[in-house]
Amino acid sequence: MVEKNKKPIVIGVAGGSGSGKTSVTRSICEKFANKSILVMEQDFYYKDQSHLPFEERLNTNYDHPFAFDNDLLIAHLKQLMNHHPVEKPMYDFKRHTRSDETMQVEPQDVIIVEGILILEDDRLMDLMDIKVFVDTDADLRIIRRLLRDINERGRTIDSVIDQYLNVVRPMHLQFIEPTKRYADIIIPEGGENHVAIDLMATKVEKILSKTDE
Numbered sequence: 188m189v190e191k192n193k194k195p196i197v198i199g200v201a202g203g204s205g206s207g208k209t210s211v212t213r214s215i216c217e218k219f220a221n222k223s224i225l226v227m228e229q230d231f232y233y234k235d236q237s238h239l240p241f242e243e244r245l246n247t248n249y250d251h252p253f254a255f256d257n258d259l260l261i262a263h264l265k266q267l268m269n270h271h272p273v274e275k276p277m278y279d280f281k282r283h284t285r286s287d288e289t290m291q292v293e294p295q296d297v298i299i300v301e302g303i304l305i306l307e308d309d310r311l312m313d314l315m316d317i318k319v320f321v322d323t324d325a326d327l328r329i330i331r332r333l334l335r336d337i338n339e340r341g342r343t344i345d346s347v348i349d350q351y352l353n354v355v356r357p358m359h360l361q362f363i364e365p366t367k368r369y370a371d372i373i374i375p376e377g378g379e380n381h382v383a384i385d386l387m388a389t390k391v392e393k394i395l396s397k398t399d400e
């Protein structure tokens with residue numbers, strides 16, 4: 188049951204592509220199965236590109252801060268924190284643009300904001316109670332991304348390698364890696380790190396019990 192007089196707790200989960208952000212987020216959700224919890228993916232807030240032909244969308248730099256509509260993400264988070272529902276955009280990674288559909292999401296006690304560049308924007312950071320950075324070595328990240336993008340995002344081996352070398356890697360070094368310094372907690376290896384997830388859950392419980400007082 189969501190309590191309207193209570194400010195939701197906001198957890199930010201950042202980290203490079205393939206670092207395990209989604210797995211960490213899933214582990215947090217499992218830990219708080221008894222709480223009302225909502226995940227807001229920064230990926231769903233990529234700028235709409237439906238006005239561009241597919242061939243042009245292939246050339247977009249999706250790892251640069253400019254690729255995201257953070258204004259909309261921030262507006263939605265503020266609405267949720269004020270206990271109002273929002274129409275969350277959906278994203279189609281195969282078509283490289285927003286889907287035509289949106290999803291209505293309701294405010295919850297715990298909101299997880301997850302994405303590669305969520306710690307790059309001060310306005311987003313200011314909304315977070317806990318900032319997490321999932322820190323996984325580059326070799327593991329590229330292997331995971333290769334498998335995922337081929338199996339789930341309609342890519343070829345060549346396209347994943349080409350995008351990684353020309354865009355993902357340089358953008359990671361320039362924009363994502365430096366945001367690690369803003370994290371309260373750095374989780375090596377992602378969702379299988381049960382010790383780190385347990386420690387964070389304890390902190391979340393503490394904040395939640397304080398707001399209960």
Ligand SMILES: Nc1ncnc2c1ncn2[C@@H]1O[C@H](COP(=O)(O)OP(=O)(O)O)[C@@H](O)[C@H]1O
Nearest residue numbers: 203204205206207208209210331335376377379
């Ligand atoms: N600890 C792990 N060991 C092996 N594979 C993993 C692990 N964590 C995540 N993966 C896999 O790697 C891929 C990327 O993980 P994901 O959590 O989606 O990363 P991110 O959200 O940071 O891009 C997924 O296919 C996932 O199943």
Ligand SMILES: O=c1ccn([C@@H]2O[C@H](COP(=O)(O)O)[C@@H](O)[C@H]2O)c(=O)[nH]1
Nearest residue numbers: 203204205230249250280283284303355
């Ligand atoms: O249209 C798109 C949008 C994004 N990407 C890539 O996705 C990753 C971010 O997603 P993760 O789930 O964190 O891996 C980003 O590195 C972009 O390169 C894309 O290829 N196409």
